[in-house]
Amino acid sequence: xxxxxxxxxxxxxxxxxxxxxxxxxxxxxxxxxxxxxxxxxxxxxxxxxxxxxxxxxxxxxxxxxxxxxxxxxxxxxxxxxxxxxxxxxxxxxxxxxxxxxxxxxxxxxxxxxxxxxxxxxxxxxxxxxxxxxxxxxxxxxxxxxxxxxxxxxxxxxxxxxxxxxxxxxxxxxxxxxxxxxxxxxxxxxxxxxxxxxxxxxxxxxxxxxxxxxxxxxxxxxxxxxxxxxxxxxxxxxxxxxxxxxxxxxxxxxxxxxxxxxxxxxxxxxxxxxxxxxxxxxxx
Amino acid sequence: xxxxxxxxxxxxxxxxxxxxxxxxxxxxxxxxxxxxxxxxxxxxxxxxxxxxxxxxxxxxxxxxxxxxxxxxxxxxxxxxxxxxxxxxxxxxxxxxxxxxxxxxxxxxxxxxxxxxxxxxxxxxxxxxxxxxxxxxxxxxxxxxxxxxxxxxxxxxxxxxxxxxxxxxxxxxxxxxxxxxxxxxxxxxxxxxxxxxxxxxxxxxxxxxxxxxxxxxxxxxxxxxxxxxxxxxxxxxxxxxxxxxxxxxxxxxxxxxxxxxxxxxxxxxxxxxxxxxxxxxxxxxxxxxx
Numbered sequence: 001x002x003x004x005x006x007x008x009x010x011x012x013x014x015x016x017x018x019x020x021x022x023x024x025x026x027x028x029x030x031x032x033x034x035x036x037x038x039x040x041x042x043x044x045x046x047x048x049x050x051x052x053x054x055x056x057x058x059x060x061x062x063x064x065x066x067x068x069x070x071x072x073x074x075x076x077x078x079x080x081x082x083x084x085x086x087x088x089x090x091x092x093x094x095x096x097x098x099x100x101x102x103x104x105x106x107x108x109x110x111x112x113x114x115x116x117x118x119x120x121x122x123x124x125x126x127x128x129x130x131x132x133x134x135x136x137x138x139x140x141x142x143x144x145x146x147x148x149x150x151x152x153x154x155x156x157x158x159x160x161x162x163x164x165x166x167x168x169x170x171x172x173x174x175x176x177x178x179x180x181x182x183x184x185x186x187x188x189x190x191x192x193x194x195x196x197x198x199x200x201x202x203x204x205x206x207x208x209x210x211x212x213x214x215x216x217x218x219x220x221x222x223x224x225x226x227x228x229x230x231x232x233x234x235x236x237x238x239x240x241x242x243x244x245x246x247x248x249x250x251x252x253x254x255x256x257x258x259x260x261x262x263x264x265x266x267x268x269x270x271x272x273x274x275x276x277x278x279x280x281x282x283x
Numbered sequence: 284x285x286x287x288x289x290x291x292x293x294x295x296x297x298x299x300x301x302x303x304x305x306x307x308x309x310x311x312x313x314x315x316x317x318x319x320x321x322x323x324x325x326x327x328x329x330x331x332x333x334x335x336x337x338x339x340x341x342x343x344x345x346x347x348x349x350x351x352x353x354x355x356x357x358x359x360x361x362x363x364x365x366x367x368x369x370x371x372x373x374x375x376x377x378x379x380x381x382x383x384x385x386x387x388x389x390x391x392x393x394x395x396x397x398x399x400x401x402x403x404x405x406x407x408x409x410x411x412x413x414x415x416x417x418x419x420x421x422x423x424x425x426x427x428x429x430x431x432x433x434x435x436x437x438x439x440x441x442x443x444x445x446x447x448x449x450x451x452x453x454x455x456x457x458x459x460x461x462x463x464x465x466x467x468x469x470x471x472x473x474x475x476x477x478x479x480x481x482x483x484x485x486x487x488x489x490x491x492x493x494x495x496x497x498x499x500x501x502x503x504x505x506x507x508x509x510x511x512x513x514x515x516x517x518x519x520x521x522x523x524x525x526x527x528x529x530x531x532x533x534x535x536x537x538x539x540x541x542x543x544x545x546x547x548x549x550x551x552x553x554x555x556x557x558x559x560x561x562x563x564x565x566x567x568x569x570x571x572x
Contacts, residue, residue, distance in 0.1 A: 251534060
């Protein structure tokens with residue numbers, strides 16, 4: 001586990017201070033959120049349906065503006081900048097890719113963002129090609145995005161965001177509707193982006209994904225952060241997760257239940273559990 | 284009694300060269316909880332449309348073979364008539380909710396069958412209660428959470444008093460606790476009302492404990508049919524079909540690869556606790572001898 005710098009330190013790319021948000025209907029979706037995201041982190045924001053995690057994520061690039069509190073992006077107030085300006089730093093990938101796909105071909109779709117940045121055609125082309133290549137879309141770049149499978153449409157929506165070269169990539173439930181193979185392909189690509197320096201904010205309730213990928217976990221419930229810890233810390237309290245409509249991965253649950261026979265509770269993956277069991281001579 | 288019987292069924296969407304579904308034979312018994320497991324594009328949704336006749340009556344294409352529900356040939360009845368035998372719940376509840384209140388939504392089906400008013404009121408109360416929406420009958424569906432909408436869609440199917448429920452990825456987009464609650468409700472319908480439940484899913488993880496038999500699908504074909512331990516105990520077949528085993532099956536197979544004793548076969552956390560503690564006990568006794 002790589003220790004991350006102190007939250008709010010000089011490395012923080014995003015900082016939210018006492019952010020509250022109330023929808024026009026009067027429903028309070030965020031009730032005072034304090035959160036700092038450091039450069040290069042792989043942060044998972046988890047919570048049940050209606051916990052406020054998507055609302056929180058949409059504040060990160062100005063898609064929603066706080067009712068009160070403030071947001072700093074690279075140390076500067078987000079309130080003075082437009083969504084288009086913020087999109088250069090924080091890329092947001094919608095849960096439903098169809099909400100952001102509108103061009104005739106994958107190539108045009110992915111080039112759209114960079115061409116709006118005022119870059120020259122060669123640079124636009126280079127960025128689009130690179131994003132298409134990273135997301136494994138070269139074989140479909142001439143096709144209409146809407147003719148593709150959900151898994152490929154989701155990859156196009158991510159390609160169109162990373163073509164803007166944002167430092168932070170916010171992914172809202174990126175594996176919803178994908179099958180095991182598609183989800184695993186997608187998560188490998190996201191991991192690679194993180195290893196190459198992108199800060200990742202993953203919004204999800206798939207705890208196996210979180211256990212496998214994230215190095216920090218923020219648990220939300222009722223519009224508030226109820227826990228902010230590394231992945232092991234986040235899964236150490238199944239009761240708190242359950243009250244947040246979440247369940248730890250089955251291996252972590254099993255480790256907790258086997259604690260009386262000497263198994264460490266500190267388990268996130270099948271491999272770690274098997275190591276624990278064979279070490280104790282139990283398996 | 285056979286709840287659903289497919290014989291020589293093939294279906295191809297217009298203009299497609301491949302069969303979306305190609306099932307020489309499949310039988311589901313009355314009162315079974317069956318999970319049809321497969322990746323996207325494996326034919327699950329198409330299969331779910333056979334029992335109520337939507338395929339080929341509304342969803343057109345080349346169709347061959349015969350489909351029977353509870354001994355009735357589906358082709359002899361209208362989709363509306365079949366809804367009293369088979370309740371169908373689509374993947375996205377929003378696509379089938381359109382009334383002003385949850386109650387009206389649940390009453391809509393039986394009203395169209397001219398069921399007497401008092402009987403409808405009873406059915407609505409029962410169906411909302413079964414799915415855990417008691418007291419929310421007056422709420423407009425749009426004000427319900429994703430999980431509540433999904434349960435409302437199930438209540439609307441239940442008010443027709445079907446003998447079988449066919450649900451296409453009913454836990455789509457639900458949070459983990461919501462998923463388990465939903466599957467528990469379906470399992471209760473089987474246990475207390477003898478309902479035949481057929482769930483189409485991509486991921487077996489939360490369904491293992493509720494499922495009597497898995498039907499593994501890929502490329503429109505049935506690759507395996509059997510009880511959980513049989514189908515989930517074959518990681519190679521699961522990988523070929525493009526689905527992940529439940530995490531506990533993964534643990535069991537990793538352990539089995541490095542132990543000499545009888546293989547573990549657990550699929551759920553509870554089963555794992557039982558098998559591993561018994562084994563640890565035996566191990567301790569053996570060690571002290």
